[in-house]
Amino acid sequence: MIPRYQTILFIVLLVASVAMGVVLWQLRERAHQRLVAGQDSAPTQAPEVAPAEQATLLVASDADNTLVAQDQSLPLPQDPGSRARVILGKLLDLYATPDAAHPVPGGASSIAQVFLLPALPLEVAGPPAADRLAFHVSESSDAHPTTLGSAAADFQTQDSQGQTPPQTGPQLAVVNLTGSFAASHPSGLETETLTVLSLCGTLHANLPRVTQVRFLVDGQPRSTLAGHADLTRTYLAAEAVPSEGTHP
Amino acid sequence: MLDAAHGGDDPGGRFSSGQPEKAFTLALSVRLRSLLAARGIQVVTTRESDASVDPNRRAEIADHANAQACLSLHATESGSGIHLFASSLAPAEAVHFAAWKTAQAAWVTRSLALAGVLNSALLHADMTVTLGRTVLPALDSMTCPAIAVEIAPERGLDRKVTAALSDPGYQARVAEALAAALLEWRTEAGRAEAGQP
Numbered sequence: 001m002i003p004r005y006q007t008i009l010f011i012v013l014l015v016a017s018v019a020m021g022v023v024l025w026q027l028r029e030r031a032h033q034r035l036v037a038g039q040d041s042a043p044t045q046a047p048e049v050a051p052a053e054q055a056t057l058l059v060a061s062d063a064d065n066t067l068v069a070q071d072q073s074l075p076l077p078q079d080p081g082s083r084a085r086v087i088l089g090k091l092l093d094l095y096a097t098p099d100a101a102h103p104v105p106g107g108a109s110s111i112a113q114v115f116l117l118p119a120l121p122l123e124v125a126g127p128p129a130a131d132r133l134a135f136h137v138s139e140s141s142d143a144h145p146t147t148l149g150s151a152a153a154d155f156q157t158q159d160s161q162g163q164t165p166p167q168t169g170p171q172l173a174v175v176n177l178t179g180s181f182a183a184s185h186p187s188g189l190e191t192e193t194l195t196v197l198s199l200c201g202t203l204h205a206n207l208p209r210v211t212q213v214r215f216l217v218d219g220q221p222r223s224t225l226a227g228h229a230d231l232t233r234t235y236l237a238a239e240a241v242p243s244e245g246t247h248p
Numbered sequence: 249m250l251d252a253a254h255g256g257d258d259p260g261g262r263f264s265s266g267q268p269e270k271a272f273t274l275a276l277s278v279r280l281r282s283l284l285a286a287r288g289i290q291v292v293t294t295r296e297s298d299a300s301v302d303p304n305r306r307a308e309i310a311d312h313a314n315a316q317a318c319l320s321l322h323a324t325e326s327g328s329g330i331h332l333f334a335s336s337l338a339p340a341e342a343v344h345f346a347a348w349k350t351a352q353a354a355w356v357t358r359s360l361a362l363a364g365v366l367n368s369a370l371l372h373a374d375m376t377v378t379l380g381r382t383v384l385p386a387l388d389s390m391t392c393p394a395i396a397v398e399i400a401p402e403r404g405l406d407r408k409v410t411a412a413l414s415d416p417g418y419q420a421r422v423a424e425a426l427a428a429a430l431l432e433w434r435t436e437a438g439r440a441e442a443g444q445p
Contacts, residue, residue, distance in 0.1 A: 062328070063328060063403075065379070103326075186261070186325070187260060187324060187326075188322070188324025188325070188326045189322050189324065189333055189382055189384070189396055189398045190324065190326060190327045190331045190380065190400070191324060191327065193333070193382045227258070229382070230384065230385055
């Protein structure tokens with residue numbers, strides 16, 4: 001015969017076990033609901049591929065010390081800073097090809113970031129007429145006849161058509177290059193000058209608001225690109241001054 | 249005034265032969281100085297040995313020399329022939345106290361004229377020449393007709409090197425052509441004209 005107190009104890013333990021089982025089941029369900037709710041809040045929309053747009057690249061040539069305007073069709077993000085980075089990356093990709101007219105190793109990954117800021121007043125950026133770039137834009141069979149000014153006008157037209165957000169005011173572009181790009185860049189007055197000019201000119205041709213350009217290397221100021229081209233200055237990309245011509 | 253670029257702890261570029269740019273520019277400066285001295289032209293140099301010279305010091309030497317012509321000598325393995333660069337500063341009127349970093353502005357017109365004379369002499373010596381403008385701190389602070397001369401290998405139409413930087417014959421041709429150009433410049437311009445922007 002089972003004592004009465006043992007029967008009561010057994011029943012109490014059984015009820016407690018069932019109650020704990022129910023509570024555990026409910027906790028598990030709640031945890032599952034939280035997990036499902038968290039997954040629902042994550043973006044499930046597939047990333048859209050940016051539509052291909054025309055970009056104007058000012059491609060340098062060591063042979064005759066010129067910049068040639070070339071139109072390229074490539075997917076461009078809407079954010080101006082990312083857009084500038086992609087365009088400059090494409091330009092450096094061209095320079096990294098084996099048969100490039102201006103061979104520079106590195107490619108698109110050499111552009112770490114491009115920051116767009118309100119332009120500095122000229123008195124702060126540097127003396128007037130100083131650091132003005134000398135562009136000599138040539139035309140080739142696959143290049144449209146343009147100067148930097150007309151290229152800028154083309155993009156202004158696109159602005160008016162609503163393809164890009166309406167914007168006002170000049171901008172300073174800060175181009176952050178990688179240290180490996182600077183370290184592997186060929187040394188020389190002509191080659192370094194052409195690299196700087198083509199980067200500045202390409203930025204201004206595609207983002208007309210960019211009138212001033214500064215360069216950093218690995219986020220730090222650097223005196224020269226590879227021993228010659230001055231990287232401490234603010235370059236005025238907006239003013240296209242014809243050079244004295246070339247003698248191939 | 250001859251300015252052999254780089255020097256000391258600044259080797260400049262390094263050529264495929266292993267020679268640093270600073271050694272090439274110094275050798276060219278010494279050779280050119282001898283050629284000019286033989287023609288009766290007084291020469292001031294920024295360095296005579298493998299020494300570091302600050303860009304500001306180079307400009308100071310040029311400015312104190314009151315030189316008729318200032319050449320900054322460079323070398324590269326990129327491109328072809330001789331690259332002549334004038335300052336990218338816009339021409340400006342001469343003033344009593346010019347800003348240090350833009351002092352060359354008052355001399356840009358004369359510098360471009362000097363580039364023309366150098367160009368003619370080099371083309372006459374059957375060399376490939378490209379002209380351009382650049383931003384070079386030492387050049388921008390010089391108060392004299394100033395040109396940066398960059399020597400590159402001679403290349404054929406197929407881009408193959410026909411005369412390397414290490415070719416003594418090529419070096420001699422370049423130095424002779426530069427010396428002839430400077431002699432012509434002195435004859436053409438004269439000290440009085442060159443002394444006034």
